[in-house]
Amino acid sequence: xxKLTGLLKRRGAPETHTVLVCQGTGCQSSKSDQIxxxxxxxxxxxGLSDRVKVKSTGCHGFCQxxxxxxxxxxxxxxxxxxxxxxxxxxRCHLDDGQIIDxxxxxxxxxxxxxxxxxxxxxxxxxxxxxxxxxxxxNPEDIQDYLDTGGYQALRNVLSGMTPEQVIxxxxxxxxxxxxxxxFPTGQKWQFCRDSAAPQxxxxxxxxxxxxxxxxxxxxxxxxxxxxxxxxxxxxYAIGASQGYIYVRAxxxxxxxxxxxxxxxxxxxxxxxDHILDSDFSFDVTIKExxxxxxxxxxxxxxxxxxxxxxxxxxxxxxxxxxxxWGQPTNINNVKTLASIPVILTRGAEWYSSIGTETSKGTAVxxxxxxxxxxxxxxxxxxxxxxxxxxxxxxxVPGGKSFKAAxxxxxxxxxxxxxxxxLPVDYESLTQAGSIMGSGGLVIMDEATCMVDIAxxxxxxxxxxxxxxxxxxxxxxxxxxEILKDITTGKGxxxxxxxxxxxxxSIKVGSLCGLGRTAPNPALTSIRYFRDEYDAxxxxxxxxxxxxxxxx
Amino acid sequence: MRSERGDLIAILQEVQARFGYxxxxxxxxxxxxxxxxESQVYGVATFYSQFRLTPGGRKTVRVCQGTACHVQGEAQxxxxxxxxxxxVPGTTAPGGDFGLETVACLGACSLAPNMxxxxxxxxxxxxxxxxxxISRLVEKR
Numbered sequence: 004x005x006k007l008t009g010l011l012k013r014r015g016a017p018e019t020h021t022v023l024v025c026q027g028t029g030c031q032s033s034k035s036d037q038i039x040x041x042x043x044x045x046x047x048x049x050g051l052s053d054r055v056k057v058k059s060t061g062c063h064g065f066c067q068x069x070x071x072x073x074x075x076x077x078x079x080x081x082x083x084x085x086x087x088x089x090x091x092x093x094r095c096h097l098d099d100g101q102i103i104d105x106x107x108x109x110x111x112x113x114x115x116x117x118x119x120x121x122x123x124x125x126x127x128x129x130x131x132x133x134x135x136x137x138x139x140x141n142p143e144d145i146q147d148y149l150d151t152g153g154y155q156a157l158r159n160v161l162s163g164m165t166p167e168q169v170i171x172x173x174x175x176x177x178x179x180x181x182x183x184x185x186f187p188t189g190q191k192w193q194f195c196r197d198s199a200a201p202q203x204x205x206x207x208x209x210x211x212x213x214x215x216x217x218x219x220x221x222x223x224x225x226x227x228x229x230x231x232x233x234x235x236x237x238x239y240a241i242g243a244s245q246g247y248i249y250v251r252a253x254x255x256x257x258x259x260x261x262x263x264x265x266x267x268x269x270x271x272x273x274x275x276d277h278i279l280d281s282d283f284s285f286d287v288t289i290k291e292x293x294x295x296x297x298x299x300x301x302x303x304x305x306x307x308x309x310x311x312x313x314x315x316x317x318x319x320x321x322x323x324x325x326x327x328w329g330q331p332t333n334i335n336n337v338k339t340l341a342s343i344p345v346i347l348t349r350g351a352e353w354y355s356s357i358g359t360e361t362s363k364g365t366a367v368x369x370x371x372x373x374x375x376x377x378x379x380x381x382x383x384x385x386x387x388x389x390x391x392x393x394x395x396x397x398x399v400p401g402g403k404s405f406k407a408a409x410x411x412x413x414x415x416x417x418x419x420x421x422x423x424x425l426p427v428d429y430e431s432l433t434q435a436g437s438i439m440g441s442g443g444l445v446i447m448d449e450a451t452c453m454v455d456i457a458x459x460x461x462x463x464x465x466x467x468x469x470x471x472x473x474x475x476x477x478x479x480x481x482x483x484e485i486l487k488d489i490t491t492g493k494g495x496x497x498x499x500x501x502x503x504x505x506x507x508s509i510k511v512g513s514l515c516g517l518g519r520t521a522p523n524p525a526l527t528s529i530r531y532f533r534d535e536y537d538a539x540x541x542x543x544x545x546x547x548x549x550x551x552x553x554x
Numbered sequence: 555m556r557s558e559r560g561d562l563i564a565i566l567q568e569v570q571a572r573f574g575y576x577x578x579x580x581x582x583x584x585x586x587x588x589x590x591x592e593s594q595v596y597g598v599a600t601f602y603s604q605f606r607l608t609p610g611g612r613k614t615v616r617v618c619q620g621t622a623c624h625v626q627g628e629a630q631x632x633x634x635x636x637x638x639x640x641x642v643p644g645t646t647a648p649g650g651d652f653g654l655e656t657v658a659c660l661g662a663c664s665l666a667p668n669m670x671x672x673x674x675x676x677x678x679x680x681x682x683x684x685x686x687x688i689s690r691l692v693e694k695r
Contacts, residue, residue, distance in 0.1 A: 028661070028662050028675060029662055029664055029665055029675075029677070031675070032662065032665060032668075032674070032675035032676065032677050033677070065664075066662070066664035066665060067664040067665065069664075069665075211661065212658065212659070213659070214619070214620035214621045214622075214623075214624075214658050214659035215620050215621030215622045215659065215663055216659070216661070216663070217659075217661035217662065217663055217664075220661045252567070252604055253657065253659070253660060253661065254661060255673055290563075290564070291563075291564065291567060292602075292604075293563050293566075293567065293602035293603075293604040293605065294602050294603035294604035294605075294657075294658075295601060295602050295603065296658060307563065308560060309559065309560050310559045310560045310561060310562035310563055310588075310590075310598070311562075311594075311598065312597050312598055312601040313601065313602070369663055369664075371621070371622035371663040371664060371666060372621070372622050372625045372626070372666075373625060373626075377622075377663070377664040377666075378664050409621065412621065443621065445621045445622055445625065445663075447625055451625050456624075456625075459621070459624050460621075463619075463658060466658075467658070469601075
């Protein structure tokens, strides 16, 4: 019967398909490159080459279900595909048009198979602006980006907007820096524009170091072109002729794709001398980090580009006045730059209609930890944590109960269940004692010990402290020692107060963001989970059963 | 001049890619080439965790210690590797088959817990699975 429908179909208008095979780091780790090769071979053997196109894409965000593939135009989404499934996909689906049920995503609650990409709760509740092309275009083929309207924003800018008009539009959009601090992007550009100097620089901060965060990696691997386009527009707006993209060395695939994108952009005249026949010239250099978390801090990052140890320095002078090689420099995060083209093509008014009063647009989160659907999630600012965790993330698996959501990585904090209805934006998270950060969102359940988590983050920041400021270098060490004592049953009465005092001193006594925020995970966990500290110190008991010495 | 000094880290990365580590003599030569004091090259080489001053193993295993990996039991994986293979982070297996390192975060958090073998990500590990993957790196003698 299957053969018959296949025959009938072939006699009528043959159905054409495009198979999008995810080639992000996650899916590649489960051999999606071999799957794609096998699929291509199978298609040739079945003589389907003229009506089936196979396309590599970047990350779809649903890494946990990888390797994933989408069959267009229907948007059928197959998850956890193995090489041995390939012949069946080619024969049954691509040739005969039959959906293979066992490869579909299964709703964890109803156990129902969901065939269409857009019907899966994980995707359905998202609004993808920054990641609009991730998983849709081939990240190694600029034509694919151009076909989706790519580089239209740069064309518009260079053909009819002054730098001042670009800055005004970005200011009107309300875009704020997506690296974590949330400074208004347009204003930042204006400062740098206003600095008079023969040479200015722009830097794209792609040194995504927060443990538990991979938003920027996903975007660089999925749509490097939009970052480059936004970067070029930023350079035009502030008047820079040279840009640096600083990427951490731990992201080899992202670096590879950025290099390919840069080469193609140069060939197409989007980077280089007289871009699109205008007077504007701009070149880009990709710099690889070398494994230092502190280099995510802007002054340390610039020191690293200059070939020095990545040590932060005091501000002022701010980079907008004196930055790289002493010249005015503008630094933006990957997600900030990726937002620029979409703002300029669709308009500031449209963009500012998304989000909350003070935080406009969308936020990208890396949803991980004790969560059913983990991956990259993009939602309008102001979306409640509950919606992100339960509607998109599918809640806590294994019948366990939710304990905390950790935002902002080692600079942020753990928020308990009371905050589930908190609308997520810059202000609300800061008020709750955490921060928006760059987008890490780690979910913890009842089997996670909050004292252990505080110890974990302190051991990270202590290790990554560059050692310049004494309160950070010595203070984080002391906090870590106290936390180690508490988690091994050697906690003493008064330790909690000592941690709070130390933490507050480190915050005021450190130069850069690392030291100023390093005590946050400990301080918020004390604020919201003090009973767990008490149980460790007073009763020599770890309620979550994590701390081995107390088990 | 300016660009060469700015390329110091990239040059050291290339040296390490060639030799597997930064030999002392190579660092001295880099200092002369870039025209900076040897102390500055040493300062950079010891600041960044990517650089190593001693030879590593034939393969490099990096166990991720990111937050997602931590809450999904990365500690048990390291403990199992230590127990079964007798290797702790920062050291090399007897015979030099592999060097074991930890890394702050690989950014493959959806697949936590993870490790890489020469850059290839292995995700959704269990202690047993990790030990099995590493055992395959040990050459039969």
